[in-house]
Amino acid sequence: MCPDRDTQTMPATPTSSSDWASYNAARAGTSAVRPLTDRALTTLRATHQNLASLRAVELGSGAGIETRRLLQEGMIVHTIDIDPSVEKHMNELTTLGILEHRTGLIEEWDPLPHADLILANASLPFVPRARFTSVWERVKHALLPDGILAVDLFGSDDTWASDLGTYLTRKEVDELLDTLEVIELNERNEEGHAFDGIKHWHTFTVIARHPT
Numbered sequence: 001m002c003p004d005r006d007t008q009t010m011p012a013t014p015t016s017s018s019d020w021a022s023y024n025a026a027r028a029g030t031s032a033v034r035p036l037t038d039r040a041l042t043t044l045r046a047t048h049q050n051l052a053s054l055r056a057v058e059l060g061s062g063a064g065i066e067t068r069r070l071l072q073e074g075m076i077v078h079t080i081d082i083d084p085s086v087e088k089h090m091n092e093l094t095t096l097g098i099l100e101h102r103t104g105l106i107e108e109w110d111p112l113p114h115a116d117l118i119l120a121n122a123s124l125p126f127v128p129r130a131r132f133t134s135v136w137e138r139v140k141h142a143l144l145p146d147g148i149l150a151v152d153l154f155g156s157d158d159t160w161a162s163d164l165g166t167y168l169t170r171k172e173v174d175e176l177l178d179t180l181e182v183i184e185l186n187e188r189n190e191e192g193h194a195f196d197g198i199k200h201w202h203t204f205t206v207i208a209r210h211p212t
């Protein structure tokens, strides 16, 4: 389900927490950190020699695979996910460092904590279109100077595109990023594998920095 590659089983066009529980249960059994997370940490190191005690916010944390990685860096981590089934995994991670997890909707977390890193692997596209602009403004407002935003966005050509989520044109993505320093913007617009067969993936993988 994630742009990086996914094969777990779940219904098409997921829209509710129950849709996500089986996906997150399968992910909980892995330790494979998303490439976007690794690249975001590498980018953060360009301006911060030591990541310990930096603040991170992860939106749509799932079972906490990325969260664990952030905690291992010594970061102070705030996470949110709509799926209550991940709470047990997040509770286990509190032994690794400072983690504050909440169960809820990204679009209802207001204000977001200020952060040096805001990470959203394959989660922001599931914010309903009508709520997305205010979420994006909140995300930008929460980024500290030199803070890194690392997110997957979905495009308007994606098989799942509907107003139940947020599916953007390239022009809209460029506009979202126009006050940020874009470090990486990779667009994928092609057929590919999903958990339930072939689908058209239209995704934008973004790493951007809040200018000082």
Ligand SMILES: C[S@@+](CC[C@H](N)C(=O)[O-])C[C@H]1O[C@@H](n2cnc3c(N)ncnc32)[C@H](O)[C@@H]1O
Binding pocket: 001, 002, 017, 020, 024, 027, 034, 059, 060, 061, 062, 063, 080, 081, 082, 083, 104, 105, 106, 107, 120, 121, 122, 123, 126, 127, 128
């Ligand atoms: C594709 S999964 C990605 C999970 C994790 N970031 C990863 O890379 O494995 C999307 C995650 O976002 C969560 N999610 C979807 N819509 C959400 C929303 N509106 N608010 C909070 N969490 C949401 C789901 O429960 C799920 O855990």
